[in-house]
Amino acid sequence: MSLLMMSGSGAVYLLAAAGIIGIGVYGLLSADHLLRKLLAMNLLGSGVLLLLVTLASRGGTPDPVSHALVLTGLVVTVSVTAFALALLDRLYRETGEIRIDAASDDPPDPADPADAKP
Amino acid sequence: MTLALDALLALALLALALGAVAGAALFRSIVMFIVFGVVLALAWGRIGAPDLALAEAAIGAGLTGALLLVSYRRLVRTTPRRTPRSRPAARLALPLGLLSAALVLGLGASGFGLEDTTTAGAGTVAVPSTAGQAVLAEMASLPLDNPVTAVLLIFRGYDTLLELTVLLAAYLGARLALGGSPPLSARSAPAALPMVGALLAIVVPLSALVSLHLLHAGSDAPGGAFQGGAVLAAAGVLLVLSGRLRAIGSAPTSQRLLLVLGTLTFLGFALAARLVGAALFTLPGMWAIYLIESALLLSIALTLVLLFAAGGGLAWGRE
Amino acid sequence: MPSHDALALLVLAPLLAACLTVLAPAAWRWLPVVGTLVALPVLLAILTPAVVGGGTLVLALAGHAAPLGIHLRADGLALLMLWLVALSGGAAAVAALRSHPPASPGGGYFWPLWLLLLAGLNALFVSADLFNVYVAIELVSLSAIALIAAGGQADALRAAMRYLLLAMLASLAYLLGVALLYAQHGSLDLYQLAAGVAQAGGGPAATPARAATLTALSLITVALLLKAAVFPLHMWLPQAHAQAPGPVSAVLSALVVKTGVYLLYRLWLWTAAGLDTAAVATLLGGLGAAAVVYGSLAALVQVQIKRVVAYSTVAQLGYLMLVFPLVGDPRAAPGAWMGAGCQLFAHGLAKAGMFLAAAALVHGMGSGRLDRLAGADKSQPISLFAFGLAGVSLMGLPPSGGFLAKWLLLEAAWMQRAWFWMAVLLLGSLLAAAYVYRVLAAAFVTPPAAAPGAAAPAQSSRGRPVPLSMSLPALLLAMASVAMGLWVEPLLEMLAIGPPPSVGPMPALGGRP
Numbered sequence: 037m038s039l040l041m042m043s044g045s046g047a048v049y050l051l052a053a054a055g056i057i058g059i060g061v062y063g064l065l066s067a068d069h070l071l072r073k074l075l076a077m078n079l080l081g082s083g084v085l086l087l088l089v090t091l092a093s094r095g096g097t098p099d100p101v102s103h104a105l106v107l108t109g110l111v112v113t114v115s116v117t118a119f120a121l122a123l124l125d126r127l128y129r130e131t132g133e134i135r136i137d138a139a140s141d142d143p144p145d146p147a148d149p150a151d152a153k154p
Numbered sequence: 155m156t157l158a159l160d161a162l163l164a165l166a167l168l169a170l171a172l173g174a175v176a177g178a179a180l181f182r183s184i185v186m187f188i189v190f191g192v193v194l195a196l197a198w199g200r201i202g203a204p205d206l207a208l209a210e211a212a213i214g215a216g217l218t219g220a221l222l223l224v225s226y227r228r229l230v231r232t233t234p235r236r237t238p239r240s241r242p243a244a245r246l247a248l249p250l251g252l253l254s255a256a257l258v259l260g261l262g263a264s265g266f267g268l269e270d271t272t273t274a275g276a277g278t279v280a281v282p283s284t285a286g287q288a289v290l291a292e293m294a295s296l297p298l299d300n301p302v303t304a305v306l307l308i309f310r311g312y313d314t315l316l317e318l319t320v321l322l323a324a325y326l327g328a329r330l331a332l333g334g335s336p337p338l339s340a341r342s343a344p345a346a347l348p349m350v351g352a353l354l355a356i357v358v359p360l361s362a363l364v365s366l367h368l369l370h371a372g373s374d375a376p377g378g379a380f381q382g383g384a385v386l387a388a389a390g391v392l393l394v395l396s397g398r399l400r401a402i403g404s405a406p407t408s409q410r411l412l413l414v415l416g417t418l419t420f421l422g423f424a425l426a427a428r429l430v431g432a433a434l435f436t437l438p439g440m441w442a443i444y445l446i447e448s449a450l451l452l453s454i455a456l457t458l459v460l461l462f463a464a465g466g467g468l469a470w471g472r473e
Numbered sequence: 474m475p476s477h478d479a480l481a482l483l484v485l486a487p488l489l490a491a492c493l494t495v496l497a498p499a500a501w502r503w504l505p506v507v508g509t510l511v512a513l514p515v516l517l518a519i520l521t522p523a524v525v526g527g528g529t530l531v532l533a534l535a536g537h538a539a540p541l542g543i544h545l546r547a548d549g550l551a552l553l554m555l556w557l558v559a560l561s562g563g564a565a566a567v568a569a570l571r572s573h574p575p576a577s578p579g580g581g582y583f584w585p586l587w588l589l590l591l592a593g594l595n596a597l598f599v600s601a602d603l604f605n606v607y608v609a610i611e612l613v614s615l616s617a618i619a620l621i622a623a624g625g626q627a628d629a630l631r632a633a634m635r636y637l638l639l640a641m642l643a644s645l646a647y648l649l650g651v652a653l654l655y656a657q658h659g660s661l662d663l664y665q666l667a668a669g670v671a672q673a674g675g676g677p678a679a680t681p682a683r684a685a686t687l688t689a690l691s692l693i694t695v696a697l698l699l700k701a702a703v704f705p706l707h708m709w710l711p712q713a714h715a716q717a718p719g720p721v722s723a724v725l726s727a728l729v730v731k732t733g734v735y736l737l738y739r740l741w742l743w744t745a746a747g748l749d750t751a752a753v754a755t756l757l758g759g760l761g762a763a764a765v766v767y768g769s770l771a772a773l774v775q776v777q778i779k780r781v782v783a784y785s786t787v788a789q790l791g792y793l794m795l796v797f798p799l800v801g802d803p804r805a806a807p808g809a810w811m812g813a814g815c816q817l818f819a820h821g822l823a824k825a826g827m828f829l830a831a832a833a834l835v836h837g838m839g840s841g842r843l844d845r846l847a848g849a850d851k852s853q854p855i856s857l858f859a860f861g862l863a864g865v866s867l868m869g870l871p872p873s874g875g876f877l878a879k880w881l882l883l884e885a886a887w888m889q890r891a892w893f894w895m896a897v898l899l900l901g902s903l904l905a906a907a908y909v910y911r912v913l914a915a916a917f918v919t920p921p922a923a924a925p926g927a928a929a930p931a932q933s934s935r936g937r938p939v940p941l942s943m944s945l946p947a948l949l950l951a952m953a954s955v956a957m958g959l960w961v962e963p964l965l966e967m968l969a970i971g972p973p974p975s976v977g978p979m980p981a982l983g984g985r986p
Contacts (some may be wrong), residue, residue, distance in 0.1 A: 045160040049201055050262040052164035056171050057649075058255025063175030064642070066247035070634070071180060071226060075187050077641050078218060079171050082194055084649045089203055091262060091656035092286065098202035099286030100301035102655070104310060105604055107209050107302065107380060108317045109648065111454075112611050114213050114221075115324035118461040119615060120637055121225040122328035123622055125464070127630040128229055261653060261685050284659030285540035292541065309542050312534050316596060316608040319488060323589050323612060326495070327619030330582040331630075404581075407496070414492040421489060433536035434481050 049090045056083030070124050070134050074117060081113045160200055166193050180230075184222045191215025204376035205302045208368065212384030217458055220391050224462065297440045299374035306378065307443055311435045315424070318417045318453065325413065325457050329466055350396045361389035369451050373440070379416075379447040383454030390459035394468075401465020409456060409467045416453030419446050476523030477532045479515050480545050483555060484596045486511050491588035499576045505584035509566040509591060512559040516552075521967070524552050528986055529971040531601070539662035544601040546664075548971025553818055553964070554598040554735060560953065561727040561825040562591050564946035568829050569720035571942045573623070583623055590616035590724065597732050603651045603661045606736065607644065610700070614640040617729050621717040632712035639709050643696040650692035657685045663744050671747020690745055694737065694753075701733025703757075703794060704764035707787045711771075714783040719832020719943075722779065726786040727825035731817060734793045738813075741797060742973035754797035761794025762897040769904030773911065777841045778831045781908055782824070788901060789820045789867060795882055795894055805885035806976040812881030814968040815961075819874030819954050823866035826950030830860040833947060834916075837939040849916035852937070855944040857916050862951035864909030866958075869902040874957030 060080030067073045085106045092102035128134055170190035177183040195211035198204070289301055289309060298304045306314050365382040372378030393399040405413070423446060427436040437443060459468065490508025493501070524530055529548040533539070547555070566587065573583045593612035600606050618640070622633040655661055658669035670690075673682035695706075702710040710730065714722050737757070741750060768788025775781045793816055799809035833856035835841045838849055849857050866875035879898055886894040957964065969979040971986055978986070 044157045045200060047263075048157070048160045048164045049197060051259065052167045052197070054255045054259035054262060055164075055168045057258050058251045058253075059168070059171040059175055060251075061254040062247045062251025063171075064247075065250060067175070069180060071222065071229065072175070072183065073638060075183060075222065076175050077638070077645070078187065078214075079174060079190070080642075080645050081648075082190075082214065084645055084652060086194070086197070087258065087262065087649070088652035088655070089198075089201060089206070091652060092284070093201060093203075094656070097286075097290070099284060100289050100305050101284070101286040101310075101661075103203050103206055103302045104305035104313075105655075106203070106206055107306065108313055108604075108608060110206075110209050110213050111317050111380060112320050112608065114218050114458075115321045115461075116611065116615060116637075116641060117218055118221055118458075119324040119327045119331070119619065120634075120641075121221055122461075122464060123331045123618075123630065123634055123637065125225065125228060126331045126333060126622070126625065127627075127634055130625065130630055131627045133631070134229060257688070258649075261681075261688055284655075285661060287659075288541045308535060309537050310605075312543050313602075313605055313608055315488075316593075316605070316612060319491070319589055319592070320608065320612050320615060322491075322495070323586060323615045323619070326582045326586050326589070327615055327622075330579065330586065330619050331622045331633075333579075333625045404578075410496050414495050417488070418492050421485060421492070425485065428478060433534070434478070434532070435535040437535075 046090060046094055049086060053083050053087040053090055056080075056086065059083075068135050070127075074120055074124075078113065078117060081109070085109050156200075160197075163193060163197050163200065167197060180226060184219065184226055187222065188215050188219035191219060205300070205378065205381065208376060208381040209384065212381055212388060213458075216388050217384060217391070217462070220388075220462055224464075297373075298443070300372060300376065300378070302376075303372050303378050303443075307446065308437060311420070311424070311437075315417065315420050318420065318450070321454065321457050322413065322417060325460055328461060328464065332464060354392060354396060354398065357392060358389045361385050361392075365389075365451065365455070369447055372447060373443060379450035380454060382447075383451040384458065386451065386455035387458035387462075390455060390468075391462050394459065394463045399459075399463070399468050399470060401460075401463035402467045402469045403465070405460075405467030412452050412456045413460075414453070416446075416450040419449035476519050476527075476530055479519040479523070480530055480532050480547050480599055481534070482515060483512050483520070483599065484592050486515075487588045487592035487595065491585040491592065494575075494581075494585045494588060499581065502575045505575055505588060506563075506566050506570065508588045510559075510563045512555065512591075512595070513563060516555060516559055520547065520555070521552060524548070524970055525963075525966055539602065539665055540660035543605050544662060544664075545599045546601040547599055549967045549969060550735070550738065550814065550971070551598050552967050552970070553814055554731065555595060557731070557818055557821040558591060558594050558598070558728055561821055561950065562594075562724060564950050565720040565723040565727075565825060565829060568723070568832070568943050568946045569718070571940055572718060572720065572832075579623060583620065586616045586619050590620065590729075594728055594732065598735065601663050603654065603663060603666075605661075606663075607648060607651060610644060610647070610732065613729055613732060614644070617721075617725060620721045621713055621725070623721070624716075624718055626716070628712070629716040632709070632716045636709045636713045639699055639706075643699040646692045647696035650689040650696070653685050653689035653692070657682060657689070663739055667744050667747060670745055674745070674748040690740065693740060697733045697737045697740070698760070699733070700730070701737065701790060702730055702787055703733075703760050703790060704767050704787065705760075707764065707768070710787055711780055711783040714786060714828075715777065715779040719829060719835070722783075722832070723825040723828040726783070726828055727821040730786065730790065731821060734790060734817070737794075738796070738973075742800070742975060746974040750797075751801060754801055757794045758798035758894065761791040761797075762894070764788060764791030764794065765897055765901040766791075766904070769901060769908060772908040773904065776843055778834060778843055778846065778912055779828070779841055781843075781912055782827050782831050785827075785867060785905065785908065786824055788905065789816075789824065792816050792820075792879070792882065792898070792901065795886075795897070798891070798894065799882065799885045799889070800973070800975050802885075802889040803975075803977070805888040807972070807979050808881050808888070809885035810972055810976045811965055811968050812878050812885060815874055815881060815957075815964065816878035818964060819866050819878050819957055822950050822954035822957065823863040823873075823875060826859055826947045826954060827863035827867070829943065829947035829950065830856045830863065833939045833943040834860065836943060837937055839937075843912060843915040846912070846916040847918040847920040853916075853939055853944070855941075855948055856939055857913070859944065859947040859951040861909070861913055862948070862955055864905070864913070866951070866954040868906045868909060872958040873955040874961075875954065877958045877961060 063076030089102045092099040170186050173186035174183045191214045195207045198207040365386040368377035368382035424435045487508045532545040534543045573580045597609035618633050618637050673686040699706040765788050768784050772781045772784035796813035800806040837853045866873035869875045869879040
């Protein structure tokens with residue numbers, strides 16, 4: 037079995053990365069609260085980055101390009117998360133909603149309340 | 155037995171990740187996520203990526219955790235008005251999660267065996283010649299010793315420049331989204347507690363020193379502007395939490411200059427290379443690298459603190 | 474200035490302008506517009522002649538060739554998109570000056586984000602590196618979503634949040650694909666990967682290399698389909714594009730959503746060109762056909778004008794997917810390729826113009842509902858004319874650019890006796906005519922005279938005048954999308970530079986690699 041061909045610790049972290057990705061997907065789909073969705077998204081991101089480095093370094097030597105890519109990915113992730121939290125804060129302040137259904141199809145056009153008067 | 159240590163770390167990662175998504179209390183989930191980040195930092199160290207270990211601990215666990223916690227505090231004030239509808243997506247969650255994990259595992263496992271048909275049982279797996287190998291081959295001709303810093307600044311500097319603009323865009327977007335008004339107030343720790351002052355007196359200067367060290371060490375050892383900037387930002391976060399720094403509506407010119415200093419410095423060097431006839435993004439020497447990294451450190455630190463404080467600028471003094 | 478510098482300058486100049494705007498938001502009011510429009514002379518005077526005359530431009534940044542460094546690359550398709558950014562972005566910027574003045578508090582954040590958005594778009598279109606594309610995608614998404622949320626209304630915030638979550642998920646899927654491709658082939662360059670992908674993917678079934686490569690391609694494709702809002706991953710678009718401020722909607726529909734399409738083209742027509750892509754091509758074409766039908770039908774039943782235009786985007790993007798099955802036949806491939814390029818360009822101009830016109834109409838009539846547009850023909854003649862003219866291009870009426878695009882695609886389909894795709898093209902045009910007509914008809918209705926003593930003032934239904942800065946850019950864009958059909962040689966010459974391998978050289982147009 038090919039897994040045994042390379043160093044044991046590489047295989048271990050590959051397993052971990054796969055598991056984290058799976059847990060992240062599960063968390064993303066099962067979460068109701070937007071903050072939980074962001075948590076799951078961050079986990080998913082960490083899993084993907086771990087996978088990137090594990091796969092790129094499978095020859096034994098650490099691959100510096102993959103390290104640099106992951107570092108960039110970390111900064112991008114924190115940027116997007118920070119922005120998402122600010123958006124969440126404003127959304128909560130304006131509507132009181134912290135649950136959003138990202139997968140549903142468009143709701144039918146809401147009637148404009150201002151147009152309701154004759 | 156290093157394999158046992160790695161297995162333990164991997165198990166811890168999985169358990170913490172599960173705790174973060176499946177926990178009933180949101181606060182507990184966030185804390186689990188922070189601990190996950192710390193364990194992940196250890197894992198990065200084990201894989202041979204100490205730069206990433208530093209970055210994950212400071213940015214992934216530390217700053218992201220702080221952001222999540224402060225956001226949680228702001229949101230938990232009142233109960234939400236809207237009641238959740240039934241969600242068909244939730245029923246798909248478990249099968250899809252398992253499927254993704256299995257898919258990734260299968261690919262990774264097979265990917266590892268990629269070259270095993272060609273190796274003659276040497277025990278190591280040959281991989282195709284990669285960008286990473288090309289970088290390592292070039293390292294001898296560079297004044298740097300840290301290949302990751304070399305990739306970030308020399309070989310793929312353009313990516314780093316764009317990444318800085320993503321950070322800047324996050325700050326600008328957060329300001330725009332918040333609409334200029336201050337966020338829901340998160341009560342900061344009472345600033346007058348004696349222990350807080352003592353803690354700050356020790357931690358803040360130490361953090362500044364550590365961040366400067368990371369900056370300086372980044373050229374030859376693990377470290378760099380990002381890790382240093384994040385550590386400095388952590389000190390800033392402490393100051394905000396304890397009330398020594400507070401967010402104000404708009405930033406004074408000096409702070410706005412600091413925000414764009416990293417981008418402008420890098421951009422300046424990239425363009426200036428053309429003036430001397432070299433290719434764009436060629437750096438003239440170690441001094442340029444130091445300058446750029448210092449500017450990056452300041453910009454990154456300020457941007458991260460401002461993202462945490464959810465303000466346009468910072469000012470000293472109690473609220 | 475050498476043309477290679479011009480290539481990088483298209484990204485670096487807006488970036489510089491953005492930083493300077495952060496430094497002094499109120500002081501230099503003209504800076505954002507200059508930052509947006511600086512691309513035009515650069516493109517006109519330097520880059521276009523260089524590419525059309527000399528073939529594809531490749532710039533290795535810092536002098537390091539891929540896979541060590543990052544390449545920037547300008548071929549015909551990239552140049553086309555750069556032109557689209559400059560024209561649509563420039564016109565929308567003029568309109569946005571009115572709605573988001575740089576001196577206002579919100580404007581101080583709006584304009585740097587706007588410039589970063591344009592810089593990110595340009596960076597994406599000239600990049601030849603998979604990871605560089607990822608960072609550019611993040612920059613574009615972040616800026617775009619922030620601009621959508623700029624107004625602060627609840628609906629806009631919700632739409633922005635939904636778009637953000639889906640965009641994050643798409644980016645992660647893309648990154649996972651990139652991780653697999655890098656691990657497999659060792660390079661991040663789109664063009665260098667082509668050889669490795671062809672070798673790995675073309676081999677016998679069920680080798681690990683093939684599995685990894687195909688999975689990576691699938692992941693990236695799904696991510697891009699979501700970004701391009703191709704049916705059935707389009708759900709986020711109508712709300713996001715309709716709720717955004719007018720100029721932002723214009724840029725979103727004309728440019729941001731095209732990044733997904735553009736990258737799909739790069740992926741399947743260049744990187745994966747060596748694979749047997751018939752099945753994927755049919756699938757993508759099928760999704761495109763579904764998008765055309767679904768989007769057009771949905772646009773027919775909307776009651777808000779901006780929603781009509783947003784669903785029209787979903788439909789028109791479907792046409793762009795048809796290029797995949799149509800380039801399968803070598804005789805028809807050049808025509809299909811040119812048709813797709815023309816559709817990209819014409820739709821970008823027309824849709825940006827249409828959104829700007831719609832925003833002007835909403836501003837003037839006070840409401841976006843179609844039944845409130847009555848009388849707009851008298852009070853908003855320019856905006857309505859712009860809307861109609863853009864609609865002409867979307868419908869595909871001669872001599873507009875849209876007609877040219879659909880004609881080329883029809884011709885390519887006919888050469889292959891592909892009746893299904895022909896039917897889709899014709900049906901789409903018919904439905905487009907229907908939903909454009911519906912909007913125009915609503916506007917040409919005379920508002921009922923107010924009954925004596927009625928509470929509703931008759932004045933508001935006839936609307937207030939719209940400043941020229943809002944309606945003129947719309948008109949200019951719409952006119953450009955129609956005039957494009959008349960003055961088409963430059964466009965076709967551009968498309969002949971660096972066509973995809975399956976299309977092959979087009980010597981009749983002076984094609985070069």
